[in-house]
Amino acid sequence: MATLDSQPRSRLIAALDIGTTKVCAVMAQVDEAGQLNLLGVGRASSTGMRKGLVVNVKETITAIEKAVEEAEAQADVSMDGVYVALSGEQIRSMNNTGVITVSREEPRVPHIQEITSEDVERVLEQAKAITLPADREILHVLPQEFKVDQHEGIKAPLGHIGHRLEARVHLVTIDEPTAQNIIRCVEAAGLFVEALVLAPLASATAVLEQTEKDQGVVLIDMGAGTTELMVYYDGGVRHTAVIPYGGNRVTNDIAQILHTTFDKAEELKKEYGYAKFPATVEDNEITIEGIAGRQAQTTTRRGLSAIIEPRLEEILTLCRNEVRKSDVSEKLTFGVVLTGGGVLIKEMEEKAGEVFNADIKIGYPLHVHGLEEMVSSPEYATAIGLLVYGHEYEETHGITKRPGGIMTFLRSLGQHIKNFFKELF
Numbered sequence: 434m435a436t437l438d439s440q441p442r443s444r445l446i447a448a449l450d451i452g453t454t455k456v457c458a459v460m461a462q463v464d465e466a467g468q469l470n471l472l473g474v475g476r477a478s479s480t481g482m483r484k485g486l487v488v489n490v491k492e493t494i495t496a497i498e499k500a501v502e503e504a505e506a507q508a509d510v511s512m513d514g515v516y517v518a519l520s521g522e523q524i525r526s527m528n529n530t531g532v533i534t535v536s537r538e539e540p541r542v543p544h545i546q547e548i549t550s551e552d553v554e555r556v557l558e559q560a561k562a563i564t565l566p567a568d569r570e571i572l573h574v575l576p577q578e579f580k581v582d583q584h585e586g587i588k589a590p591l592g593h594i595g596h597r598l599e600a601r602v603h604l605v606t607i608d609e610p611t612a613q614n615i616i617r618c619v620e621a622a623g624l625f626v627e628a629l630v631l632a633p634l635a636s637a638t639a640v641l642e643q644t645e646k647d648q649g650v651v652l653i654d655m656g657a658g659t660t661e662l663m664v665y666y667d668g669g670v671r672h673t674a675v676i677p678y679g680g681n682r683v684t685n686d687i688a689q690i691l692h693t694t695f696d697k698a699e700e701l702k703k704e705y706g707y708a709k710f711p712a713t714v715e716d717n718e719i720t721i722e723g724i725a726g727r728q729a730q731t732t733t734r735r736g737l738s739a740i741i742e743p744r745l746e747e748i749l750t751l752c753r754n755e756v757r758k759s760d761v762s763e764k765l766t767f768g769v770v771l772t773g774g775g776v777l778i779k780e781m782e783e784k785a786g787e788v789f790n791a792d793i794k795i796g797y798p799l800h801v802h803g804l805e806e807m808v809s810s811p812e813y814a815t816a817i818g819l820l821v822y823g824h825e826y827e828e829t830h831g832i833t834k835r836p837g838g839i840m841t842f843l844r845s846l847g848q849h850i851k852n853f854f855k856e857l858f
C-alpha cells in the first residue's frame with residue numbers, strides 16, 4: 434500500500450464522520466481539473482458515541498480503525514490527516530458584530546482610505562472577541578456580510594474605500610473536553626486531525642447549491658442521536674441549532690410500545706414505517722415475534738406509523754421553532770433541505786411539508802465523482818461534505834500538515850482561524 438509521503442500530499446483528502454450509528458471514513462483524490470474523485474469508502478457500526486459525545490473510547494477507536502482500514506483497502510492508499518465532523522448538544526452559536534476604524538497609515542493612493550487585508554483581519558478578530566467560559570473554543574467564524582460606512586451587504590470589503598468597517602459573523606463554539614475526546618480517539622487510531630468541522634456545516638457543503646444559500650434555505654440533518662439545522666440566507670449562516678433527538682428516538686418508541694428489541698424495531702421502521710401514512714397505501718397486518726418467551730404480537734402498517742408520526746412531528750416542530758428564531762425565517766425561498774439517515778423514512782417530505790408549510794427537498798451528496806453508488810444516500814452527506822470542505826479549505830490555505838498531540842492541535846486552532854481570515858479576502 435502506498436503512503437501519503439509517496440503521493441503528492443495535496444492530491445489526497447480524507448475525512449471521518451464519527452456518528453451515533455456509523456463511523457464513515459472516506460478518501461478522495463483531487464484531479465488536475467480540481468475535481469474530487471472518491472477512492473475509498475469505509476463504514477463500521479458505531480457503538481461508542483451518543484449524541485456527539487464519546488461514551489466508550491475503546492469502541493470508538495475500534496470503529497474508526499475498522500472504517501479506515503476498509504477505506505484504505507479500497508483506495509490502496511493509507512490515510513494520515515483527516516477532517517473530522519463534530520456535533521452534539523454542546524455546540525453553541527451566536528451572531529456577532531465587530532467594528533473598526535479603517536487604518537490611516539500610508540494609503541496606497543494619498544488621501545484615499547482603502548480597506549486592506551489587515552483591516553479585514555482586525556474587524557473579524559473584533560467580531561470574535563466574545564467572553565467564553567474557560568473550557569470553550571471558537572470552532573468557526575462564518576462571515577455573513579460587511580458594512581463599509583453606510584453601505585451594507587458587502588461580501589468582500591477588500592479594496593473598498595471607507596472609514597468605518599463593520600463585520601457581521603456567525604460564531605460557533607465547542608466544548609473543549611468533548612473535542613479533545615474525539616481528537617484522542619482519532620489519534621489513538623493512528624491518524625491526526627486536519628481540522629474539526631461542525632457536522633451540519635459539512636452536510637450543507639455537500640448537499641446545498643450556492644443559489645440555495647443565497648436565496649435562503651434551512652438544512653436539516655437528522656441522524657440517529659441528534660438533528661442539526663443551519664439556516665442560510667444571503668450566502669451566510671444565520672442560525673445553527675442542535676436538537677437532541679433523531680431517528681433512534683423513533684425506534685425506541687416503537688420498541689417500547691410494541692414490546693420488542695431495538696434491532697427489531699429498527700427493522701420494522703425501515704421496512705413498514707411511514708412518517709405519514711398515505712391514504713393510497715393498502716394497510717396490512719404485521720406479526721412481531723415475542724421476545725424471551727413472550728407471545729407474538731400483531732400490529733398494522735397504519736398502527737406502526739401512528740407511533741412514528743407524532744415523534745417525527747415533534748422533532749420537526751422543534752426544528753421549525755429554531756428556524757423562527759432566525760431573523761430571516763420569512764425570506765427562505767428554497768424552504769427546507771432534509772438530509773441524514775433519519776430522513777430516509779417513507780413520506781418524510783410529506784410530513785415535513787405539513788410542519789414547515791414550505792418547499793421540501795431531500796438532500797443527496799453532490800460535488801464528488803466516482804463510487805457514486807456507494808455514497809449516494811443522505812447518510813453520507815456529512816462525510817462527503819467534509820471532503821468538499823477540506824478541498825475548499827486547502828485550495829484557500831495550502832496544505833498545513835500538522836502532526837502532533839491534542840494540545841498542539843487545540844493551540845493551533847486559534848492560529849488556524851487567524852490564517853483563515855488572512856487568506857479569505
Ligand SMILES: Nc1ncnc2c1ncn2[C@@H]1O[C@H](COP(=O)(O)OP(=O)(O)OP(=O)(O)O)[C@@H](O)[C@H]1O
Binds near residue numbers: 452454655659702812
Ligand atoms: N430506510 C430508512 N428508513 C428509516 N430510517 C432510516 C433508514 N435508514 C436509516 N434510517 C435511520 O437513520 C438514522 C441514522 O442516520 P445517520 O447515519 O445519518 O446517523 P449518524 O450520523 O450515525 O448519527 P448522528 O448524526 O446522530 O450521530 C437511524 O436512526 C436510522 O434508523
Ligand SMILES: [Mg+2]
Binds near residue numbers: 452
Ligand atoms: Mg450524522
